[in-house]
Amino acid sequence: MRGGLMVCGTASDVGKSHVVAGLCRLLARQGVRVAPFKAQNMSLNSWVTDAGHEIGRAQGVQALAAGVEPEVAMNPILLKPTGERASQVVVMGHPWAQLDAVAYHDEKPQLRGVVLEALADLRARFDVVVAEGAGGCAEINLLAHDLVNLPLAHAAGLPAVVVGDIDRGGVFAALYGSVALLPDELRTVVRGFVVNKFRGDPALLGDATTELQRRSGVPTLGVLPWVDDVALDAEDSLALAGPRPRASGAPVPDRLDIAVVRFPHIANVTDLDALSLEPGAEVRLVERASALGRPDLVVLPGTKATVSDLAWLRGQGLDRAVLDSGAMVLGICGGQQMMGGVIVDRFESGRGRVEGLGWLDVTTTFAGHKVTRRRQGVAWGHGISGYEIHHGRTTRGPGVRPWIDLDDTHGAEAEGATDLAGGRFLGTVLHGLFESDGFRAAFLAEVGRRAGRVLAPGGVSFAAAREAQLDRLADLLEAHLDLAALEAIIERGATRSPAATGVSVGQGSHVEVSCGAPRGAFARALAAVVPVDGAAGQATADHHDRLAKPKGSLGQLEALGERLSAIAGASPPPPPVPAAVAVFAADHGAHAQGVSPWPQEVTAQMVATVVAGKAAINVLARQVGASVTVIDVGVAHPIPEPAVPASVLLRRRVRAGTDDLSAGPAMRIQEAEQALDVGADVAAQLVSEGARCLVTGELGIANTTSAAAVVAALTGRAPVETTGRGTGVDDVTLAHKVSVVERALARPGRGGGPLAVLCSVGGLEIAALAGFIVAGAAAGVPVVVDGLIAGAALLVAAALVPDVTGYCVAGHRSSEPGATVVLDHLGLDPVLDLGLHLGEGTGACLALPVLEAAARLLAEMATLDTAGVTPSVVSGPRRPSPS
Structure with a gap:
């Protein structure tokens, strides 16, 4: 048997956890390799896996029922209430954030990838995955952002059964009403009902289940009796009211x-x-x-x-x-x-x-x-x-x-x-x-x-008692469920015609359902990029010739002023203030190849340092009056909790780091697209909050390896020309690092387009930076590009929409060789050349005063006419205007 099943409920505490545990034990007894799954669990009763990950207690017991070791993929998101309205959010076994309900609702779209990846991982390794829903499956006010119930089943192709508690009364109305409230695409997922906790003779039900099927189109797979001798580990506080x-x-x-x-x-x-x-x-x-x-x-x-x-x-x-x-x-x-x-x-x-x-x-x-x-x-x-x-x-x-x-x-x-x-x-x-x-x-x-x-x-014997109760649950299901029908549902999947439900729903009942963020923020930004205004740039070039100075005497400041005018479509250009620095943080699977002497945990620690305002980028940003936002788009380790809630930290993690690029693709296309959307969203948010200049920054141990591979792939240069010492490796490690990049680029089946390169050898922060750069260009603001990592992202962006380069300013020339390859390939002159290779956006941030000076000179400096200066005195060569 191969397939999957979701067990949903009409409400909380109807018996979903017990049904899942019983099914896991029942299938395991038949020799099926089965695993439990619950995308999001809210519980103060948790389980610690052998690997040190924290998951919901119920999933730990369900794994025991299945005869397998509990693991973090079985419960990727655990919510642990800390007060009336707030919870600690545990993602993939580690604390991720402390959020109230509204903030968590905003974060849900970013967690979609985590949930789907964990479920896909289990389905690849087990014959059957039995997923558990949460609460009621037809809470129509929550469906649009539901991560755990029928929207997830629909996205993953899982059929579902809905459990109702007859002991509470009104079970048939609850079952029918749940299906009736669902939009068509979710109604087709429901393949069966289970009536739970029935006291008395089943004959008392008469033809109620037959009538329920006639009205809903959904068969009842069984009626489970009330039992007093089964008491497994409680999932939440509701269970404390039990015997x-x-x-x-x-x-x-x-x-x-x-x-x-x-x-x-x-x-x-x-x-x-x-x-x-x-x-x-x-x-x-x-x-x-x-x-x-x-x-x-x-x-x-x-x-x-x-x-x-x-x-x-x-x-x-x-x-x-x-x-x-x-x-x-x-x-x-x-x-x-x-x-x-x-x-x-x-x-x-x-x-x-x-x-x-x-x-x-x-x-x-x-x-x-x-x-x-x-x-x-x-x-x-x-x-x-x-x-x-x-x-x-x-x-x-x-x-x-x-x-x-x-x-x-x-x-x-x-x-x-x-x-x-x-x-x-x-x-x-x-x-x-x-x-x-x-x-x-x-x-x-x-x-x-x-x-x-x-x-x-x-x-x-506690262990023996728990085993006996799990067997008791399996025995109950075996005796009271139509197992042949249930197994057929598991194997056939979720396909069912909407007409087969028999439920008539009036106009206005449809609910837009999505398991994740509104897709396409990056795609919308791509479509919105237009060429810079060459006429405005030329007007500024002409204005420079009229300023009270020799022609071209301000050197690169003149070229920068002309670029700022072309971006803004105005001459003189507005000063690029205030500026906003976005530091995208992610880890890399290539770290496992020994390309950096620094442990991977440093990425999370440096994120915490930025949040605390103690990193180099914070110091420099304060000096120039820029804001700093750090975005966790793919950090592999838990970020130390800040002493106070940190508005400078955005948790948009797509996954916990990439895979090893030397062994296979670094990420899937869905993950790359999600990271691109994250970057585009952040840029749009910062501009909407008043930013008039965007600065690229990044954090991530081993990110220079990925960036070097991206640069080599998109410029055609050899890895030895694009790969540098990064965090300061010695000659032996540098040679090894070059070989890792060479192996990654030599893998068979690797595509050559920008998105294919990004998926194959890129990083999540590189993808997010590419989205950030494109969205900045779409918003018509200058984007100051930092060093190698941001340069690799710009290569991806420019390969997709060449006009984006006109909106970018190279903040500095990083000492990483790949950075110079990027500048040469795109024809960009750096503002500064200080031998920096720190990252974080430090070089780009240092360039901000120069950019502001370039704009203010145009707006505030006297012209030849107003200064009463004779033109022949100041004639001289002028630098050509940048394109």
């Missing part, structure tokens, strides 16, 4: 009473699942001091908003109630942070120094980089495994000691903290500890000992 753990109530006699504080932003509550399976323990959730009672153990679980939830804890009086209860207290991750003396948080809440509860002598300082990794070790004589997900760095003081010994691929270290006065208080950063059966039994035995109770051995 386990209990939300309130008195402790049960003869069992350990475990009270878990239910924080408003509780995270990874799945830490409690293993405790809930123990027959000798009763787990209950507590939100008020009056409900705490006298528990044997209090758990302060993880939270995505430590400082905020600590204030809530105090506001509820739970801090005093827990302390007075005399219970043993365990803090996990954020819970441990609260138990310490001091929290220093300038990243998550921005509150700075906050006093903790003071129960443990530990201090937590929040950092921009999130730690996500799996750990192994020993605690209380038993092997344990768990995982870390935290921004906080917790250090122990002399009043505590560690209680966990970690020893794994991340090194050996002592972990956790417990007080020296009896061990009532314990803390750890590790999630998932209680899934280790031996440790869980020992820990609960100690809780029982402190409480004066003898805990009967539970003998529960």
Whole structure:
């Protein structure tokens, strides 16, 4: 069997995750290599893969159901709410941005490529991919920018089934209404309904499913019964209302009473699942001091908003109630942070120094980089495994000691903290500890000992229990779904005539659907480029001859003034101020070939430096009054979170770096087009905000290798003539770098057109810069081109629309040899020649005062007539006007 399926729902919490998990297990039992997928998940319960990537907890469990290792492609976007309206956006396993709903909506188009690439990757490696939707599939106010439901299924050619929850009531209206609200192109994707959570005799449904099919054209593939004995890892807070753990109530006699504080932003509550399976323990959730009672153990679980939830804890009086209860207290991750003396948080809440509860002598300082990794070790004589997900760095003081010994691929270290006065208080950063059966039994035995109770051995294997529940789900689907029909849907895909739906929808019901940004920003800019105004340039040349000076005595300033006039269509030209510098950042797969001594992580670090205003380009831009915007169009590593929200950073990542150009194409055409659109959009945005001059900048370790290849391909020059030392490589590495470029250009099947070259050997920032240059020309403003990287982008742009060169000014001559090749090929004279090769737009930025001077001389300098100067005194040769 080969194919795919999307499982959507009429609403949240209708059972989509369980259906996907059950299908994964069912197909895996049949020998099908299957993988789960969810494009975008919103959850505070997450999973850390072996590679250290953070994904949704549900996709981790679904991967286990499929019998495969969880991986980041299974959940490329994870939203972790940090407040009522904001979330941390995790992209491909790493924090990407902190956004509110409106800002995230604006960013969605840029994430389309990430989602489609991850899905395509899984489909290439697995027989079947079972994708899960999110929320309701017919939220017509969201369809135009939906990344996770039917628009994605339509774009990827996946058929879909829609799950409805009959226990809530109104399931047939929900199923029919969902299809009726959809536009035609999405309605054809829906191939079946599943009725979930039915209590009672299916005969009570009568011919309801038959009537539903008659009205909608969609068959019901099965009715799944309500089951009480399946409780897999919860995906979101809605699941906390379920049967386990209990939300309130008195402790049960003869069992350990475990009270878990239910924080408003509780995270990874799945830490409690293993405790809930123990027959000798009763787990209950507590939100008020009056409900705490006298528990044997209090758990302060993880939270995505430590400082905020600590204030809530105090506001509820739970801090005093827990302390007075005399219970043993365990803090996990954020819970441990609260138990310490001091929290220093300038990243998550921005509150700075906050006093903790003071129960443990530990201090937590929040950092921009999130730690996500799996750990192994020993605690209380038993092997344990768990995982870390935290921004906080917790250090122990002399009043505590560690209680966990970690020893794994991340090194050996002592972990956790417990007080020296009896061990009532314990803390750890590790999630998932209680899934280790031996440790869980020992820990609960100690809780029982402190409480004066003898805990009967539970003998529960958490892993076995989870496996049994996954098998139970598969058994339910096997017994209650029409598997033959479902398998046929998976194999045949999403093709179905709109007429087959049988749903009649009135005029005005159509919803424009797109999985990504409005395409064609670059194409529109290309069409809008017109030749510069030669007449205006000539008028300025004539005006120069009338100025109070010898002809041609201002040298290149005269040529620059004439070029500015030709661009503006006016003589004299307006000063090119204010200027806006756009620094496009991306990484390159060629880095793997050892072409640079610098680690790839430096790109992300330098982006953060620009955001902080501390890079060379910031210093120079401040000197000339230019703005700086840095655009992540393809950075491979997480960008350190800024101390304050940064308006200078635009997150437009197409993908996390290119592929190795020496082994195959650097990028796909869709990715190149998306990057071109990014650059065009940025240019248009900056001009709309008042910029009258655009400056090209870039960041990216190993980008000179890609640029050298582009220049060689588009000029016909040999790689040895276009390839330089970049970040300062020695002779041996330079020779190797040249050979890498030669191999890339010698690959069979490489096209020769500008877009083919861009895809084959280019970079995402080169593509974005090409779009930026073309859109600047379309807007009629001068574009100051920096060094080699921007020069390579200009070659691409000029090959597509030659008139674009007339709008460009070469800011400087980079010491990279390929830069001179570009200047010679395009006939451009650089403003400066200072031996620079830093990039970032520094050379171009330094040229700005010269450009402004060229314009102001024309507007403010006296003419021969106004100065009363005799022309014969000042006659002399004049430089020819530039074309």
